[in-house]
Amino acid sequence: METLLYVNIRGYKVERLKPIYAAKKLGYKITLLADKDPGLDKGLIDDLIIVDTYDIEASVQASIEYAKNHSVAGVLTWADKDVELVARIGEELGLRTINRESAKKARNKYLMRDALSQIEGLCPKYRHVLSFSDLQQAVKEVGIPGIFKPVGGAGSKGIFKIDENTNVEETYRLMLETTSPEEDKTFSYYPNEYIYEEYLEGPEVSIDGVVQDHIVYMTGVADNLVSEDYSLDYMEIFPSEKDDETIKEIKRSTKTAVKELGFNDCSFHLEGRVTKEGFKMLEVAARPAGGFIASHVIENASGISYIEFIIKVAVGENIQDSWPEFDKISNQSVCHYEVLANEEGVITNIRGLDDVMEDEDVIFIIPVKQINEEVVLPPKDFESSYLATAIIRGKGYSEVKKKIDRLENKLDYTIQ
Missing domain, CATH: 3.30.1490.20 (ATP-grasp fold, A domain)
Structure with missing residues (x-):
């Protein structure tokens, strides 16, 4: 049985397991190259390589040594930090990954902007x-x-x-x-x-997809909401309810940007805003979306696993005839929603989680903060204000918004 080498996993529980389950379903073993043991249930990963993944040379060498005795079919990561490391490992092991130059552009936002600056009207x-x-x-x-x-x-x-x-x-x-x-x-x-x-005025959107053999495949557009002062992501809903012409413009611009950056044999997550002057790109990452988008939102909306296609690209399985139009086949709207704190202090009580789960369209809700944990707001801490994360479905944005309002009314965090 061939092995997939995963360089670290996502931080959120539940989200972090989807790529593992998808690989198992496709018949692969999983080897995890990570900074520490993530403490997963026995049997989820087949081999664990502990190494400082901030040390690229040590991580590459550990991968080379492992590959001497194991058949590694592909290498992937699920977060920004390790995009350049995956490119290095792929180069050394002869695997299908983004090239090192494009990986650097994906990780360094200034180099990304410079590379795209010749495309008129795309960037701020x-x-x-x-x-x-x-x-x-x-x-x-x-x-x-x-x-x-x-x-x-x-x-x-x-x-x-x-x-x-x-x-x-x-x-x-x-x-x-x-x-x-x-x-x-x-x-x-x-x-x-x-x-x-x-600063770009206008609603934020994102678009996900993969590139294989220099062909860009897109899942579709999602509508995003971010906090005003510090751009904290707190809601993404798929598929977007933007009009057809706007969707086409976003997709055209995405294809242009991804090709210009030289992305190939990788997934991508692009974010932008729809302004009065048209669509403008904020940034694009050479990895799957976080925020449960790649793992749960797209799949629950369309009924098809996007993660499985990401894996197929990594191992070189041709997807040209099997890639679905995720947005067009989706028969419901699915939203990832973050419950954010608006005050600092220590959580003394949490009420309403069981009431929230009685709504059949709340697919799940995960507490991020627990009783006795401290909440600190930006700019002192950019992660501490997230209290809970949920996946919610409905028929369109207005119905999903009503369910979010109901969730917020039922869920109560006492912070003192």
């Missing part, structure tokens, strides 16, 4: 920021409002909106603190490197 105005004086100059040239973020960030961490009321010097200090590699090793790849870009 932007400037590279390596110092406080760079940021001051960028604000002058690009204008306000604007978005200030790390080039190697992920998971909405370290995204600051700058407007006329912002203390730019204090924001820069907070950015350095938030993105310190000592605080979060994710930022050890591109330390103290940032980008300032024009």
